[in-house]
Amino acid sequence: MIVAKFGGSSMADADQLKKVKAILNSDSNRQVAVVSAAGKGIHNPVKLTDQLIHIYDLIQAGKDFSNALNEVWQRLDAVVEALDLDFPIHEELSNISKQINQLSYAELVSRGEYLTAHLLASYLKWPMIDAADFLVINSGQIDYQASKQRLMNITKHIEHCVIPGFYGVNAAGKIELLPRGGGDTSGAVVSNLVNAACYENWTDTNGILAVDPRIVDQPTKVNILSYDELQELSYLGVKVFNEEAVQPVRMKQIPIRIMNTNRPELGGTFVVTDKNSVDYKPEVAGIAGKQDQVILTVKQYQLSSHVDSVIALIRLVNNFHLKSTYSLSGDSISFVLSGVDEQKDIQDLVNQINANVNPDNIHVTERIAKVAVVSEAFCNRPRLVGKMIELLEANSIPVQQVIQTSDDIKVVFGVANADYQRAIECLYHEFFRKANVRSMVAVNS
Ligand SMILES: Nc1ncnc2c1ncn2[C@@H]1O[C@H](COP(=O)(O)OP(=O)(O)O)[C@@H](O)[C@H]1O
Ligand SMILES: N[C@@H](CC(=O)OP(=O)(O)O)C(=O)O
Structure with missing residues (x-):
């Protein structure tokens, strides 16, 4: 089984969702999709997560947030229209609107991944499994045992599913967020829980690049990395893969592939359990x-x-x-x-x-x-x-x-x-x- 995590750039709009569907359908082993909230894209200059944070800030400041909320609703509605989904988006949105003043920061901000996951699930006709129903996070720490038990109970008869990343539920039953960029960690934890054969991380670059593309124009892609090298590069701020996402897959020696949703044919960066098994080893990772x-x-x-x-x-x-x-x-x-x-x-x-x-x-x-x-x-x-x-x-x-x-x-x-x-x-x-x-x-x- 492959767990495929799609970052915000892959979920940005209807065109991106079409690419995601093609990727998932091209390999029957891709049974679990973990997704981030719609990110920046051609039509949307702001991440959905940041839009929701802005709304929360406006509410806290007692300011009018109706325009900001409308922009979010229109953005999601445009996906439903373009893909002709039968997901009851208006019902969901009006439920959130009704109680918006009572929502905690984590509850409101997590609605980005929650709704985005629903849209993809509806498009794929796969079930959506809410992370709040199984992923136990207590003060930032994942409870693997409890999470596994709950996930196994839910997925007994399920072959495919879409899971929202970036949040889970704490011991008190309240939504708890992971740190920003935590969708990678959710994907890695789910890979661990289901003993995935591979953790695929789909983004908008051709994999891990040798340097930040904002410093060197079109840098070469790194083909092979060890866990240690990936961990170091992530620690140093290579944004494409979150530092905390290495350990959950490393614990189970699950290989990672980091790939470009817009150019899947390029193969991406492969993070292997044993780099010595690979012939080509460049001097510098x-x-x-x-x-x-x-x-x-x-x-x-x-x-x-x-x-x-x-x-x-x-x-x-x-x-x-x-x-x-x-x-x-x-x-x-x-x-x-x-x-x-x-x-x-x-x-x-x-x-x-x-x-x-x-x-x-x-x-x-x-x-x-x-x-x-x-x-x-x-x-x-x-x-x-x-x-x-x-x-x-x-x-x-x-x-x-x-x-x-x-x-x-x-x-x-x-x-x-x-x-x-x-x-x-x-x-x-x-x-x-x-x-x-x-x-x-x-x-x-
Ligand atoms: N060495 C690097 N290799 C690849 N991407 C990098 C690197 N350094 C910085 N980046 C930036 O990381 C971005 C991808 O990370 P992120 O925005 O978190 O993706 P996603 O939305 O898919 O989760 C790229 O668009 C790129 O600008
Ligand atoms: N949506 C969250 C979580 C996340 O991981 O997003 P992305 O995969 O787009 O970096 C954030 O913006 O922090």
Whole structure:
């Protein structure tokens, strides 16, 4: 059995739903479709989820929300009309309208996936199984045992179904949302619950691309990834696959395929349980990054042997809820921090470190971009990092910091914000464009 998750871009309008139907019908193993709320598309510049959040905000502010609500209704109605569905959309919408002032944030926002799933189910003539009837989420944690039991009870005699992603139900019986982008996690959890042979994730790019397509025009697609590589790239912000969606499928060693709903023939990115079983292994799996990072280096004589100080430092950084990567050497620890909005934050953190750990020295470098290269090859190609630094410096991009994680899967280079784009282009050119030419020459000779 294949679980196919379709992201918002695949559910954006009637034309997209036609493509989804063709994909599902082209393989009889695709028995479960997990869907996100209608996303951005040619006719709709705003995601349905964001439209519903806007309505909730208007209600809370006591403002008129009738126009915003009308836009949502028209959008959904247009799909029903175009596909000639017999789903009672007006009844559903008027039920929601009647109680809209009493709905919680999660109840209102989850109606995006709920209604979108109903539209697809009606189009396919498959049953729709509401995630609120089986997916148990307590404070963000999935209860696999309870969810499996409930799902098995519902699906005993069902061959196909459509399931809305992004939400479930908590112990108190209330709708609970996953974090934004959580549709990927729903698809992964359902794959786990039904022991899927494959988890397909359908989106609007040709798979995982070697770099963000907003930085490099039409980057090459990555054909094969390991779970670790995918997890790292997702953690680094490769938006196409949610970081939290890796673990549920990894637990059961279910392969993942990330594919383009608009170009299914391209085959997408395949995430395999054992990358060693595959012949073609490029040096680098992907490149990702972010600007406006802060590097915080704390120096103290023989720091690495003072475990209490190291733990205290990590805890202090965590208390600030900043996303961080760190590397520890004999006398110092360096953190690359994301999400530092205010100068005040960093000063508070420095003050707390001084008060609690009293180190020899603290050094802060701001306006840094992190450029992260993900590759399983780092562990057996130790000179690869040096080659990358030489390449950047030969292109007049000074590398201010290098952090290599202890699992040898990722190297993060700190460069000036102004050099961000060029650093990514330069690494991409060397490890993907030139590598492609090299492999073509090898094949042809
Ligand atoms: N390395 C990358 N590979 C593929 N897509 C990426 C990458 N980095 C950023 N993206 C962006 O992620 C988007 C897809 O993610 P998302 O909007 O969540 O899709 P969906 O609506 O299908 O769930 C792409 O349109 C692309 O702009
Ligand atoms: N609709 C939700 C959940 C989701 O995963 O959407 P998408 O698959 O379009 O990223 C959101 O916008 O966050």
